[in-house]
Amino acid sequence: MLDMKWIREHAEEVQQAADGKRIALSVGELLAADDERRSRILETERLRETRNRASQTIGRLMQDGDREQAGKLRGETAQLLERLNGAERRLAEAERVWERLMLRVPNVVSPDTPWGESDADNVEVRRDGEPPAFEFEPRSHVELGELHGLLDLARGVRTAGARHYYLRGAGVLLHRAVQQLALDLLLDRGYMPLDVPLSVRHEAMTNTGFFPLGQDQSYKLEEEERWLVGTSEVPLIAYCSGEVLDVSEPVKLAAASMCFRSEVGSAGRDVHGLYRVHQFAKVEQVVLCEADPAVSERLLNEITANAEEVLRLLELPYKVMAVCTGDMSQKTYKQYDIETWMPSRGAYGETHSSSNVADFQARRSNIRYRDADGRLRFCHTLNNTAVASPRILIPLLENHQEADGSIRIPQALRRYMGGLERLTPPALPIG
Numbered sequence: 001m002l003d004m005k006w007i008r009e010h011a012e013e014v015q016q017a018a019d020g021k022r023i024a025l026s027v028g029e030l031l032a033a034d035d036e037r038r039s040r041i042l043e044t045e046r047l048r049e050t051r052n053r054a055s056q057t058i059g060r061l062m063q064d065g066d067r068e069q070a071g072k073l074r075g076e077t078a079q080l081l082e083r084l085n086g087a088e089r090r091l092a093e094a095e096r097v098w099e100r101l102m103l104r105v106p107n108v109v110s111p112d113t114p115w116g117e118s119d120a121d122n123v124e125v126r127r128d129g130e131p132p133a134f135e136f137e138p139r140s141h142v143e144l145g146e147l148h149g150l151l152d153l154a155r156g157v158r159t160a161g162a163r164h165y166y167l168r169g170a171g172v173l174l175h176r177a178v179q180q181l182a183l184d185l186l187l188d189r190g191y192m193p194l195d196v197p198l199s200v201r202h203e204a205m206t207n208t209g210f211f212p213l214g215q216d217q218s219y220k221l222e223e224e225e226r227w228l229v230g231t232s233e234v235p236l237i238a239y240c241s242g243e244v245l246d247v248s249e250p251v252k253l254a255a256a257s258m259c260f261r262s263e264v265g266s267a268g269r270d271v272h273g274l275y276r277v278h279q280f281a282k283v284e285q286v287v288l289c290e291a292d293p294a295v296s297e298r299l300l301n302e303i304t305a306n307a308e309e310v311l312r313l314l315e316l317p318y319k320v321m322a323v324c325t326g327d328m329s330q331k332t333y334k335q336y337d338i339e340t341w342m343p344s345r346g347a348y349g350e351t352h353s354s355s356n357v358a359d360f361q362a363r364r365s366n367i368r369y370r371d372a373d374g375r376l377r378f379c380h381t382l383n384n385t386a387v388a389s390p391r392i393l394i395p396l397l398e399n400h401q402e403a404d405g406s407i408r409i410p411q412a413l414r415r416y417m418g419g420l421e422r423l424t425p426p427a428l429p430i431g
Helices: 004-009 012-018 027-063 067-100 141-150 151-162 171-186 202-206 233-238 291-315 358-363 394-397 413-415
Strands: 123-127 199-200 227-229 252-258 279-289 318-324 334-342 347-357 368-370 376-378 380-391
Touching: 004 012, 004 027, 004 067, 012 027, 027 067, 123 291, 141 171, 141 394, 171 252, 171 291, 171 380, 171 394, 171 413, 199 202, 199 233, 202 227, 202 233, 227 394, 233 252, 233 279, 233 358, 233 380, 233 394, 279 291, 291 318, 291 334, 291 347, 291 380, 318 347, 334 394, 347 394
Parallel strands: none
Antiparallel strands: 123 318, 199 227, 252 279, 279 380, 318 334, 334 347, 347 380, 368 376
């Protein structure tokens, strides 16, 4: 959420951000709604003040024994109350209109954010590692998973529907190993781990900027008016909601959790195998800091570097992309995506995302700190996917496969896999 006064002073910039992020919003309509709201506030306050003065006068008249004059004034006050009730109804409606529009206002974007329509317009910043040059026809992660008995897609669909899966045996161990690797890395770098709620109130989703525009991507628990989270970013930010923090050093939080997304609108896109599924696990890092653009920019680079280090430990080639306006969410000020090489796609696929949200979430969530002068200010917040599984298993299996179908386990994962150095296919002919 942006400050209303700031929106008025930067209306053109806000409208440009809305257009760039493809959010249907008229800033002019918002400003008119705010004018109406403020007018109704003044009207209501004047009538309330008049009512209060009348009530005080009636009280004095009653004390003085002037019941006749007090009764006359009560009659006049009854008409005033009718006017006040009408004014309060008009104010409530004006506030509903204003709030509906305010919840659509996007964060503005950083000066160095590229402008574009979709992820096709994202700009490469850097890359690390080279895609493997196989001297054999490489198998996809689905073929490798079936060969080794690591996953069962058919039973997943039979049990829970499309885009569900079972992981089996070493598939489960790899799934847990990459999470623990990422979590251990964050612990070594000063992050506080939390085990977080996976279902939250509507307010938590709104305050973190996932609602109302992303509501169709979430699963609702109908009987309880709660929602399953698509990222532990939501409960990690909500953990600090309404508080005044000490950010003399950035507050660094981490969580390893299951996540759920409905993926509405993605039918036909990336649905093969484990790339786009409804249930997955993430290790998320969230940072809260002072409202200094230089500080949050430094931290954005830091959390992105943490994710890159995970990929280097997994010995996977990747590239970092500056995300363009058309591929950004409402809440984001600046974003990097990390794409990892996936041989079966013959291309890099997104596996990580880092965002600087500036004070957008903190304003909605009322998360503040005291600056050097003792003034309360809203924090900046940042988030990053340290690792997401099972999607990361796609490049992990495919890049480390060998001609006989075996899969090499990267050195950094072996301690989480009981020292196992490779997965060897069953002693059956390999098709």
